[in-house]
Amino acid sequence: MQIHETAFAVSTYRSYHEDISKDIYAKIWNNSATDALIPNILNNVSKYEAILHSLRNRFFYERMNSFFEENNGGTLINFGSGFSMYQFSFRNNVSTIEIDKKDIIDYKKEKVDRWTIEGKLPNRNIQYIAIDFNDSSTEKIVELLGPMIEKEPTFILIEGVFFFLDRNTTNKLCNVFAALQKPGDRLGCVTYLPEVENTKVYQRLLHYFDSNNATNDSFNHQTIPHSYFSDIKEYTIKEYTDEFELSKIFAPKSGISDKDEVLNETLYLLEKT
Numbered sequence: 001m002q003i004h005e006t007a008f009a010v011s012t013y014r015s016y017h018e019d020i021s022k023d024i025y026a027k028i029w030n031n032s033a034t035d036a037l038i039p040n041i042l043n044n045v046s047k048y049e050a051i052l053h054s055l056r057n058r059f060f061y062e063r064m065n066s067f068f069e070e071n072n073g074g075t076l077i078n079f080g081s082g083f084s085m086y087q088f089s090f091r092n093n094v095s096t097i098e099i100d101k102k103d104i105i106d107y108k109k110e111k112v113d114r115w116t117i118e119g120k121l122p123n124r125n126i127q128y129i130a131i132d133f134n135d136s137s138t139e140k141i142v143e144l145l146g147p148m149i150e151k152e153p154t155f156i157l158i159e160g161v162f163f164f165l166d167r168n169t170t171n172k173l174c175n176v177f178a179a180l181q182k183p184g185d186r187l188g189c190v191t192y193l194p195e196v197e198n199t200k201v202y203q204r205l206l207h208y209f210d211s212n213n214a215t216n217d218s219f220n221h222q223t224i225p226h227s228y229f230s231d232i233k234e235y236t237i238k239e240y241t242d243e244f245e246l247s248k249i250f251a252p253k254s255g256i257s258d259k260d261e262v263l264n265e266t267l268y269l270l271e272k273t
Ligand SMILES: C[S@@+](CC[C@H](N)C(=O)[O-])C[C@H]1O[C@@H](n2cnc3c(N)ncnc32)[C@H](O)[C@@H]1O
Pocket: 003, 004, 006, 007, 010, 011, 079, 080, 081, 082, 083, 084, 099, 100, 101, 104, 131, 132, 133, 134, 158, 159, 160, 161, 164, 165
């Protein structure tokens, strides 16, 4: 599986459960190649993957929307943005900076620009920048992104990305976040906790990636402990939860009854001190 395919899969999952994800724009990215991949994942890894990704979207949608409502707008800086579409559901006083690998950024910009002209998407202030997090230094990333922030406060989001990075790159990005943000700004991030590695469903995920390995697209399988987030000195944890807990609130009829049966990611909301 190539990394851009994971981004398409997440977007398609959100489109399956609009009532949960609250993302009415995700379906615009649906395509037959991704539709062909998904049954294999749902059958061989976990049938709850689509609901879980929709819950993750719902959590960040709610938290970002209330942050921007309280602050009369601001800037969403989305690291590894893939095909996420939050900005179209926010009011147009929110600007967005989308950061991802070049092929994704080029493709997304071209499509979004065209769909906006055609009236399929509302007009939003979006800037795009291609950065590979593995290849650029902290200083370089800060130098590129700093001047792009036109409106404060900022909400940095990095979801579905740490899993694919190693710890050095993760540390580097946390330094980037601290350099870009001011006190009171927010950081939303997602990880698998190390204890998830012991679950059968996580082992099935690794097996799926191993047996569908893309020749030219290597990535890591990182898990991060809770202490990593509580120890980031420039941030305090405002809230954390996981998708199993969110399922009880936003998808009570999902049939999810056991935390260890789902690929349970933990979601953090941090505040810059
Ligand atoms: C599973 S997708 C998640 C996309 C989006 N955040 C979402 O939740 O819909 C992972 C994204 O991380 C991006 N990504 C992974 N490694 C990266 C790197 N080294 N540099 C930049 N982007 C990266 C991928 O290109 C992809 O868009």
